[in-house]
Amino acid sequence: MAYYFDHNATTPLSDAVLACVSRVLRECYGNPSSIHAAGQAARQEVERARSHVAALLHADPREIVFTSGGTESDNLAVLGAVRPGGAAGKHVITTAIEHPAVLGACAQLVREGAEVTFLKVSGDGVVDPEDVRGALRPSTVLISVMHANNETGAIQPIEGISVIARDASVLFHSDGVQAAGRLDTDVQSLGVDLYSLSAHKLNAPKGAGALFVRKGVKLQALQFGGRHEQERRAGTENVPGIAALGCAAEQLQKHRTSECARQEVLRNSLEERIFRLVPGVKLNSGSARRLTNTSSLRFDGIEGEALVIALDLAGFAVSSGAACSSGAVEPSHVLLAMGLTPAEARSSIRFSLGQGNDEAQVDALVDAVAASAARLRKLSPVYEHA
Ligand code: PLP
Numbered sequence: 001m002a003y004y005f006d007h008n009a010t011t012p013l014s015d016a017v018l019a020c021v022s023r024v025l026r027e028c029y030g031n032p033s034s035i036h037a038a039g040q041a042a043r044q045e046v047e048r049a050r051s052h053v054a055a056l057l058h059a060d061p062r063e064i065v066f067t068s069g070g071t072e073s074d075n076l077a078v079l080g081a082v083r084p085g086g087a088a089g090k091h092v093i094t095t096a097i098e099h100p101a102v103l104g105a106c107a108q109l110v111r112e113g114a115e116v117t118f119l120k121v122s123g124d125g126v127v128d129p130e131d132v133r134g135a136l137r138p139s140t141v142l143i144s145v146m147h148a149n150n151e152t153g154a155i156q157p158i159e160g161i162s163v164i165a166r167d168a169s170v171l172f173h174s175d176g177v178q179a180a181g182r183l184d185t186d187v188q189s190l191g192v193d194l195y196s197l198s199a200h201k202l203n204a205p206k207g208a209g210a211l212f213v214r215k216g217v218k219l220q221a222l223q224f225g226g227r228h229e230q231e232r233r234a235g236t237e238n239v240p241g242i243a244a245l246g247c248a249a250e251q252l253q254k255h256r257t258s259e260c261a262r263q264e265v266l267r268n269s270l271e272e273r274i275f276r277l278v279p280g281v282k283l284n285s286g287s288a289r290r291l292t293n294t295s296s297l298r299f300d301g302i303e304g305e306a307l308v309i310a311l312d313l314a315g316f317a318v319s320s321g322a323a324c325s326s327g328a329v330e331p332s333h334v335l336l337a338m339g340l341t342p343a344e345a346r347s348s349i350r351f352s353l354g355q356g357n358d359e360a361q362v363d364a365l366v367d368a369v370a371a372s373a374a375r376l377r378k379l380s381p382v383y384e385h386a
Pocket of ligand 1: 008009068069070071072074099101146148149150175177178198199200209
């Protein structure tokens with residue numbers, strides 16, 4: 001049985017979500033746009049889920065748009081907010097550590113004639129709100145800064161940035177894909193206008209997500225062909241996926257605080273024991289405030305990919321950098337933006353904990369990390385042994 005420590009890549013289904021999905025797949029097969037009873041049953045599932053997601057975000061249900069996941073939510077937010085009236089000549093502020101879903105949408109805006117500022121971050125991986133203020137121009141229409149980083153877990157100063165955005169009358173989007181379920185995601189106190197979620201990071205299946213769109217925000221749809229989701233996202237709704245997201249949101253509201261505290265104890269013990277047993281290991285996020293489940297460590301003289309493979313063979317799933325870029329030769333753009341050298345970035349491993357992990361698994365993981373690191377270093381022609 002493999003032990004799974006890659007919850008920032010994706011999460012297994014919780015029992016409650018699994019039960020919800022199978023019930024909806026079996027019983028609620030109607031098209032939510034149909035007026036007959038089967039359609040109404042499906043519509044009821046979608047609207048119940050909308051209420052749960054809205055409650056998790058402290059939003060009005062009418063401010064929730066269901067999508068196919070985090071990537072679509074980010075694209076809809078970034079492209080949809082800038083495109084009305086044409087993107088040419090408009091300016092967007094984002095950061096160098098965003099997920100490719102935001103970076104790719106920004107790259108598309110550049111092709112459409114917009115200008116984008118990619119802000120640097122500190123060595124701990126955090127953006128300075130004053131840099132956001134300094135980047136503002138009369139043509140700025142959107143700021144997009146993620147709530148928590150997927151690789152380091154570093155939490156960004158969203159409240160501080162939202163004050164700056166509001167003062168400048170600029171829309172503010174935050175990618176909350178990693179933060180949801182792990183931080184307080186009250187969009188009122190965060191002060192965001194747009195906020196992205198993804199079901200598969202919340203113990204629900206892949207293929208569903210949501211975008212919070214504050215009332216009054218003008219958003220251009222990405223796809224056409226139906227009046228679904230208040231004409232913001234055409235296409236028959238993914239009823240089981242959406243119901244699962246709603247169920248996950250409901251569960252998180254009940255258990256988030258205690259579960260995050262439990263994971264923090266495990267994560268701290270994982271780090272303490274690795275630091276004690278393995279020389280030459282550093283925490284990439286420094287002293288940044290970060291998600292309680294995430295640990296990004298670099299191991300001097302070790303290729304992260306080699307350690308990932310060694311741990312996989314020993315029965316542990318971890319990741320080097322972001323899962324989306326695993327397999328790619330380039331070192332993580334997030335770690336490079338924090339000032340790590342390409343070699344340091346390539347020597348990094350991300351451990352991300354979740355609901356299924358316990359103390360015994362962490363103990364076994366630490367032992368495997370220590371053994372694998374020692375073996376890989378012994379083989380390394382460059383590592384200097386003490
Ligand atoms: N944003 C962040 C911060 C993520 O970590 C991810 C997934 O890894 C995404 C967006 C994309 O979400 P999805 O996989 O649902 O498209």
